[in-house]
Amino acid sequence: MTDDPLRSLSADTIRAFIADGFIRIDHAFPRELADEARALLWRDTGCDPDDPSTWTRPVIRLGHYGQPPFRAAANTPALHRAFDQLVGPGRWLPQGALGTFPVRFPSPDEPGDAGWHIDVSFGTEQPDFMEWRANVESRGRALLMLFLFSDVGEKDAPTRIRVGSHRDIARQLAPAGEAGLTLRELAADGFAGSAGRPEALATGEAGTVYLCHPFLVHSAQPHRGTRPRFMAQPPLLPAEPLSLQRTDGAYSPVEMAIRDAIT
Template sequence: MPNPLPALSAAQIEQFVADGFVRIDTAFPADIAAECRRILWADTGCDPDDPSTWTRPVIRLGNYAQPPFVEAANTPVLHSAFDQLVGAGRWTPQGSLGTFPIRFPSPDDPGDAGWHIDVSFGWEENPSDFLSWRANVSSKGRALLMLFVFSEVGEDDAPTRIRVGSHRDIARQLAPAGEAGLSLRELAADNFATSAHRKQVLAAGMPGTVYLCHPFLVHAAQPHHGTRPRFMAQPPLQPREPITLDRADGSYSPVERAIRLALA
């Protein structure tokens, strides 16, 4: 059933097309975020009240599909926004929120702070070689990149860095490779220099904030210089039907329009 109220204004949709992302405050309730943090803290093996136990810059926790996580990912606001950005009936509801990289205040290099896009297929052939996984111009296997904020994240709390408009650079880079696409190794060969000129913004926010991003948006982690651990998930929104760049009826979603405009 279509959502009765649109989550995004026309201006926000056009911002998504131009910039490659849109921020939604209070996309899910803060009390749900707190319940999720409680579960995550228990799995870190760290004491939330004792910073001496925070001995690593990042702890990666596995797939989370417990009820509060599924509830956070499937609010009416988010479903409405998915309809608006991807197209009604063209996406699959979230069954989980995937992996959580929990970032702790630390002087140490986290080892994963390079610029990249989230690739979306090819792991079946090389499950242990992440750099061989692929993306193509029709974003096979991924309708959106999503950043779910579960703790208060300020500028010093390792917010994800975003290159505004970089989805257009990646679309142009992927287009000549056709359906086969490019591996992350190929995409990163120049350290994503084609988007280095782009303005950078930080994915900060309060618990319940969600950034809905174009699947080609270039982004990066960073070291944590603050005082409070950062809890965030970055699951894909998976397509129910393929992203299509040549629709007979012209009913292009904003995700598709952004790619077409980049290639025009």
């Protein structure tokens, strides 16, 4: 974790990423950008931020956003330095937009999407998303990222994280080679391989970003707080494929975590 946007990630933070599968960066982007972006998101929900009677669904999913406040939030110097340190300089692509926003509202109802999973990254031409795939070299995804655009406390539907679960998924994917496994195959046992892992919650103030290993097992949960939660969950796209067999030994922390798990 770091709360200084001008400081690079420490060696201890990088070791924590390799071991735990995620780090939290406080003040990764300014609260003012979060406020600007949230105003656009509120408009698209069709709900009134001052009238809870209009918050009739537990979750509303909004599409990709590339307006200036979103692009600026995703491309701060602090984040770019972290990407260089976790993925490698020149090995990632700048964010042109942020991914989908599952806006979660206080509700007694179950949201219907609160199962454990990883975010698979290729084969997305298949109409059935359960047929989308991941492989041991994380084709198509360098990081999973959680951008908090509102303050998120423990009751505000923070994403649940199984600490260290990226190691379990790496071992599950390794025998499948380049073809990898579908989400259906990965989920066949309900992600039981990581069920004993401790859990963490992706809480924090608006402007907090969680940078996660692409194999990290995580889950949504119901919102039992008082104010809606606004969060984006984009991938960091690779500029070149990850590699687990580098002749120069210049492995990134993302690659090191996989190698440590399977060797």
